[in-house]
Amino acid sequence: MTSGTKHLEVTLETQVESVNLAEEMCLRVAEAAGFGEDDCYRIGMSVREGVINAFHYGNQERPEKKIYLAVDITAEKLIIHVLDEGTGFTLADVPDPLAEENLLSTSGRGIFLMRAFMDEFDVVPGRTGGAEIVMSKKLPGPNGQGGQETGPQQGA
């Protein structure tokens, strides 16, 4: 962590309530960092989807497992980490929810939404052996070039 970076982390229980808690916490951080309403919505949604992914797919809804949420604010961007205690996964193995055969699937859109709503998105092997989602958005204002109130980007 570089000097001037603000860091916040919490350990969440594997339960539905953690999804709302994580969203509310990150929304407050995003608002304090100066993001506008539309970007706050996108950040909040991405955090929701990251924690839902950890809750459901990573930790398999097993209450003895934890979800680790961390937020960094650097001079340029807001970075969010969501780590689970599952077995990890590879992004390339995630089905494309926009493919014709998947359009009526009842699940599998979370990764797509995070990719669409954040500037950068990746999944890396975490220290727990589970998956660590790392996603970021450029700060609005003079230090970052982001923060414009544009529509959602379409991603794969």
Place this chain on the structure above:
Amino acid sequence: MSLRATHRDVGTITVVDLSGRITLGDGSALLRKTIRTLLDDQRKKILLNLADVDYIDSSGIGELVSGFTAVKNQGGDLKLLQLTKKVRDLLQITKLYTVFDVYSEESSAVRSFR
């Protein structure tokens, strides 16, 4: 804000007025229960009024798709009414806007059911 759902009959059509958030947990569960209950009552022409739904996550999207499929499988139809901008954007980027029949006017939506 948690989800609330009430329904009313307009001719042979059941209009479900939803308000709040359709998200993982209670919101998605209530939508599922509402649609399943209507199907059990043989109400198969369903119009979901989303005018007061300002937030849907991937779980909520999944529940909309699940309801749509369940109604279709029973020979019925499920359509959407009055999407907010956020919900419309979400359905557009997930390509579901082309799957659902979406209306801005209730009278037009009701007339569209056969």
